[in-house]
Amino acid sequence: MRILFMGTPDFAASMLEALIKGGYDVIGAVSQPDKPKGRGHKLAPTEVKLMAEKYNIPVYQPETLKGDAFKSELDSLDPDMIVVAAYGKILPDYVIDHPRYGCINVHPSMLPRYRGAAPIQRAVINGDVKTAACIMRMDYGLDTGDIILSEETDIGEYETSGELFERMEPICGRLLCEAVERIENGTAEYRKQTGSGVSYAARIEKSEAVIDWSRSSDEISKLICGMNPYPLAMTTYKGANLKIADAVKTDGAGEPGEILGIVKGKGLCVACGKGALFLKNVQFAGSKRMNVEDYARGHEIETGAKLGE
Secondary structure: OEEEEEEOOHHHHHHHHHHHHOOOEEEEEEOOOOEEEOOOOEEEOOHHHHHHHHOOOOEEOOOOOOOOOOHHHHHHHOOOEEEEEOOOOOOOHHHHOOOOOOEEEEEOOOOOOOEEOOHHHHHHHOOOOEEEEEEEEOOOOOOOOOEEEEEEEEOOOOOOHHHHHHHHHHHHHHHHHHHHHHHHHOOOOOEOOOOOOOOEEOOOOHHHHEOOOOOEHHHHHHHHHHOOOOOOEEEEEOOEEEEEEEEEEEOOOOOOOEEEEEEOOOEEEEEOOEOEEEEEEEEEOOOOOEEHHHHHHHOOOOOOOEEOO
């Protein structure tokens, strides 16, 4: 079976490698165009591009798929199946309709919950205790297709989005290869998504990372986990930005955002609307990310000051 892969970030690159190591004939990889990164704004290749080049697989980076922009290349490649994982753009009908075995999508959520761009981050931020790896047959809607395979997994209390992505990669890769095999040999079963419990996981905006200290320690803890590794939850300390990578819930009372002090071995204690948090790894303005106690050895952190003001 000739497979065309479409994807862009780390997670997608892992799915591509799973197919390659599974012995499948990947004839090409379609990814987003290179984008400027870093201080020098040099063009940086996508993770899928890097993975494809590692295995000498041709890479295609169309600026758009709209109209018939990619149709001639698709006709020339003539894949039997298209596998999609976090490509980043809606596929037009001519792409979905082309392969005789269809297009399948790797989606890390409990569909129909969290259709859309950021299912893992939304699950963590919202405090879900479970999520799932799903392989689905694509149709013309946004993640509305029939489910071929799925497997649930628990979400740890302090598990970050980055950690959950990393842990789900081998699960999704294994299910993907199994789904491709079943489709090819005619044993795949297709289950329609339920009409209840539908929700959408919109792309994460940086503005969502700002902490509202009037919320409970549980809610803020989930936000911090969900925003790690990017863009990281943030607040301010004496008017300057402060990013927070991880925190642990604790008892404590004070005005929301009030610094209650530093406890050795635990971190910087900050009051929330309900409960408190020990901030552990942080990044103060003008400093690198580090353990808050290490930062406090060379900088004064004022007890009683309020974060977010």
